[in-house]
Amino acid sequence: MSWEKIVRKVTPYVPGEQPKDKNIIKLNTNECPYPPAPGVRKLLDNIKYEDMRLYPDPEASVLVDALSDYYNVPKDQIFVGVGSDDVLSMAYLTFFNSDKPLLFPDITYSFYDVWAELYKVPYKKIPLNDDFKINFEDYYEENQPNGGVIIANPNAPVGISEPVSELEKLIQHNRNSVVIIDEAYIDFGGESALPLIEKYENVLVVQTFSKSRAMAGMRIGYAFGSKKLIKYMQDAKFSFNSYTMNRPSLELGVAAIEDDKYFKDTCAKIVATRERVKKELSGLGFTFPDSKANFIFAKHERVSGEELFLALKEKGIYVRHWSADRIADYLRITIGTDEEMDKLIAFLKEYLA
Ligand code: PMP
DSSP states (O other): OHHHHTSOOOOOOOOOOOOSOTTSEEOSSOOOSSOOOHHHHHHHTTOOGGGGGSOOOTTOHHHHHHHHHHHTOOGGGEEEESHHHHHHHHHHHHHOOOSSOEEEESSSOTTHHHHHHHTTOOEEEEOOOTTSOOOGGGGSTTTSOOSEEEEESSOTTTOOOOOHHHHHHHHHTOOSSOEEEEOTTGGGTOOOOTTHHHHOTTEEEEEESSSTTSOGGGOOEEEEOOHHHHHHHHHHHTTTOSOOSOHHHHHHHHHHHHOHHHHHHHHHHHHHHHHHHHHHHHHTTEEOOOOOSSEEEEEESSSOHHHHHHHHHHTTEEOBOOOSTTTTTEEEEEOOOHHHHHHHHHHHHHHHO
């Protein structure tokens, strides 16, 4: 059919399953196993339902102000959106508009090539080395002319955190395109590239409330960059949809930021569980890159990734598995509560015995 020839066809990103059954142990989408800060709960009761007839503030000022105070970044250097997926998608639309390829690792967040396809951005995947680490020189513009770079740090799904000094060198060798650092998992032990936005006009650092702030369901993401970079993103956003963030998300997001002790305690709890689970998994014959995120990317010495994935699922324990080359034998296991992880380990002990 003729009209179908001109349809914008894409193969969509496939998010992890959100099963209806509440009894499963859900370790498949890197959510936080703990609830949001108590202040969020309190505020929920006071959200004025009659205000829902009004549009939200298109500038999302209350949330931008709270982020500005917390991270000590001027308001005009902050962009907010409906989860970091929305922020990243806007960044693609705004910055990646070159004939030269956008660069990202072959193993990384699987949305990166989907946005590139959607927006018709040429792209090139750069292989991680055999230890799943980034070879930064591959991204230098003198080695690979490019129309942009996007790096997740810590990288997903491998969990490795790369040093900011390496990211900085990459930026120094890439002054003619925008470099995005996706820090969705930064609060679990990585080193943030945020200070680099003061030194380099072409760096965008993206973070989210979905993991460390336990608010994946509210969809709040944000980015820091130079004034110029943020202005270009705002112009694109206001040409697309003025009202991205809904009223409750704006208010509840502020409440989440206000309780810093709860935030830090929650992150520390998840990190402690992660380190304990690493030891348990090693003892069971798993190997994995040293994760600084809220998940572990693990491979068993004997049993295939697919077999384990299915056996766990059968038992009501959901983890993530991809069948792509190089990673088909790995499982990405989100860090849940200690109790959930104990059940996972107990099952694996029995299954692998
Ligand atoms: N970046 C990475 C690397 C992720 O793993 C995710 C979670 N799927 C996101 C961004 C998007 O998260 P959100 O839209 O919930 O902020």
